[in-house]
Amino acid sequence: MSLGQIATLVAGEVSGDRDYLISALATLDSAEPGQLTFLANPKYASKLAHTRAGAVLVRAPELAQQIENAIIVANPYLAFAILTQHFIPDAVAPDTNIHPSAQIHPTAKLGDDVKIGANVVLEPHVQLGNRVRIDAGCVVGERSMIGDDCHLYANVSIYHDVAIGERGIFHSGCVIGADGFGFAPSKEGWVKIHQLGGVSIGDDVEVGANTTIDRGALDDTRIGNGVKIDNQVQIAHNVVIGDNSAIAGCAAIAGSTQIGRHCTIAGGVGIIGHLTIADHVHITAMTLVSKSILEAGSYSSGTALEPTDKWRRTAARLRRIDDMATQVTQIDKQLKTLYKKG
Amino acid sequence: MSLGQIATLVAGEVSGDRDYLISALATLDSAEPGQLTFLANPKYASKLAHTRAGAVLVRAPELAQQIENAIIVANPYLAFAILTQHFIPDAVAPDTNIHPSAQIHPTAKLGDDVKIGANVVLEPHVQLGNRVRIDAGCVVGERSMIGDDCHLYANVSIYHDVAIGERGIFHSGCVIGADGFGFAPSKEGWVKIHQLGGVSIGDDVEVGANTTIDRGALDDTRIGNGVKIDNQVQIAHNVVIGDNSAIAGCAAIAGSTQIGRHCTIAGGVGIIGHLTIADHVHITAMTLVSKSILEAGSYSSGTALEPTDKWRRTAARLRRIDDMATQVTQIDKQLKTLYKKG
Amino acid sequence: MSLGQIATLVAGEVSGDRDYLISALATLDSAEPGQLTFLANPKYASKLAHTRAGAVLVRAPELAQQIENAIIVANPYLAFAILTQHFIPDAVAPDTNIHPSAQIHPTAKLGDDVKIGANVVLEPHVQLGNRVRIDAGCVVGERSMIGDDCHLYANVSIYHDVAIGERGIFHSGCVIGADGFGFAPSKEGWVKIHQLGGVSIGDDVEVGANTTIDRGALDDTRIGNGVKIDNQVQIAHNVVIGDNSAIAGCAAIAGSTQIGRHCTIAGGVGIIGHLTIADHVHITAMTLVSKSILEAGSYSSGTALEPTDKWRRTAARLRRIDDMATQVTQIDKQLKTLYKKG
Known part of the structure; x- marks a missing residue:
């Protein structure tokens, strides 16, 4: 792709040679001629002088002047994000859209142009939207619905009665809809509370590898639109997560807690059950949240690192x-x- | 089901219309006419005045008087737990009890009325009890034994020489019997200690999604009867867990630690190796247990949440x-x- | 095996009957006649007087004198580790090396003597070295390469463009090469940064059950030689881990952090992103590492356990x-x- 074509994709302006060809994206430190990189953080501006990159996405004309080829955009990091989808390596197309080893129940309804990998199991009354892609080894339980353009990577497990919106991405090993952890104590030990709710997931949600989202006890567990969840996150029954919140790796949210919109929850955070977290709350790594947070802002717990x-x-x-x-x-x-x- | 029939199931007494029909269970806040809910916590008693529920499980006649239909029981929460199993949605019965794509070694022994899903793999000398249900994609290793009425959800991995009691529930993605983390340091790096023990799991155990229970180094890792384990819990080699203890999500127990009976371990707790934890110990969320606990009681570590x-x-x-x-x-x-x- | 044969394997010296036969390894507490155990920690020396073990690996002749049969070695724990591989229980050999249900793309290249289990999926251009063993339900993505003598246990998911060295062990449910957690904020919500890098893993690496190692954003995530990783560890995009470091269960390392060589990271540790950790750094359980560590040594955070x-x-x-x-x-x-x- 030429710099001119790339500039069009990101609504930017070329400084230098519009016809310069870009074969790959790379970091500022490792970019070679023919590769495009970006300068998002002004504190690294001095690196421009030494980069071997073919071109750089920059914020301002004065930065562009320091290098031969540049694209000037309002937000270089966002421009870089948008460009990444144009550099995904090509994959060999499967011989058939539905692998012959897939086990699809006759009552399942499949949209147009779906791609179903080897050994996939679709149980009775599953519904898939158009262009859904389900990779090898995934299992989708009874009555679950997966919206248009979703992609399930290999070995994902979706239980019954899970509803997923459009454009979702589910990474390998994630489990959606397992039983919430509910038991009533009795003299004879714990009595299981069968989990009769489901899971409802909005549009544009990404769920990381080996993340677990439990089904609700009676009502659904609910994940809003645009929510991004990293690997190994645990979301317990009846949790509600507001639109566009992001949750980093190994965080855990206990039962019935409600998280607002536009929150960021860092890695390893634990939030106990039955709390309310307001919109625009940010929680730093490995914090334990043991009470509701009703005001936007950044919150923390824990102690500083020291020699043992x-x-x-x-x-x-x-x-x-x-x-x-x-x-x-x-x-x-x-x-x-x-x-x-x- | 009528209130009269339901009252019989939970040894309760109907206040109101014994013939009133219940179609579903629901929470106190969301219950509609025709639905049954429960009042377990007296502090929510004022909600009775506003509920639209068809009927409510309550503890005392004076509470029952506030609503048209009620069932009076000694323990409404336990009664609700018992009732949940009667409201599990019906599933479409598979055409055959053993899916033709399952790979069952000829030396495996299957009890009566087992249900084996698509792509299940049972390795040599596996033994399944009666009415065992194994969903799609599960793999059970050599010589492992699974007792009567166990249910393995999709994509569970059981290694070799694992022994599981009766009525166990194993959620998707859990891994039972992987190698414990054992290495001896040497000048050439870490030398693997092959893990020669197994895993022994009692009756009535539930294991959450993506939980891992490692096999022992020489002796077995042992999980007692009635133990309930949530999602993404890590149980290391040679851990022993006493009967009826419950372990919440993302907790981790390091090698050779012994947990007593009737303990509750909250989410994100870490317990280091080679410790002894007495019976009836309760550990609060995200606590690090770095020494043995020899007296019953509640224990904690960590700091309070503050603005960053x-x-x-x-x-x-x-x-x-x-x-x-x-x-x-x-x-x-x-x-x-x-x-x-x- | 006789004590004489065993002594040869570990370069030790028999004290007692060279022809004494050993049928199993066992712990000092549980060893029976016919079984071999070891005394690694001198503080347990008094147990020698009471052991029923057939023989004991000990460090010094004076210890050997307390028991009938012993093998004297410089490092009894290392000797025990070396011996464990000789006591792995025999497995029933599969009828064929490549299970007929495996889905192997015609462009995949397989080394000599590979063993491929039921329902394994090898995507286009996968390359396997000699003697690679891949158990049931594993999926290996396009262009990924797995070196000689690697073993993938059941239900492992390897994404595309992952390169793994020789003698690696990958436990069930681990996911290698899922997308790193990268999004650029925009007015319309999070914009996905497609993860264009891969994962590069050295020789002699062990990866625990349900561990996740993400692919890099542009460059690769890199795991050195001899690195040992326990269960449920999360390694984010572009992390670099130096040779022979060991990471215990449920630890998490955020994006772009570089860990040195010969480090030990205990269970539940969290390391935030973009840090540098020197060689020979040891981090104790559940510590949060929030700044770089430039000097070897042991580091901690957190508070002591107390009654609640x-x-x-x-x-x-x-x-x-x-x-x-x-x-x-x-x-x-x-x-x-x-x-x-x-």
């Missing part, structure tokens, strides 16, 4: 902080007495 | 708590000197 | 530590004033 020896002393002192606080109060009182006296 | 700016100051102060403690001790000494003086 | 009531007070005090520090500074000042006064 030093940390041991810190942790031991912290365990006695209550005593220390009492001591300080006492000292303060004594000091005030002394002052009065003297 | 405030949290940064807290974390920075905490890192200097040792200095602060020294300063307080010194102040105390000086103050005592002053007192003596004067 | 006590912990609540500690956490509440900690939240006010900034105020306490201010108070202490003030007291100190007042005290100094008093001293000056007289």
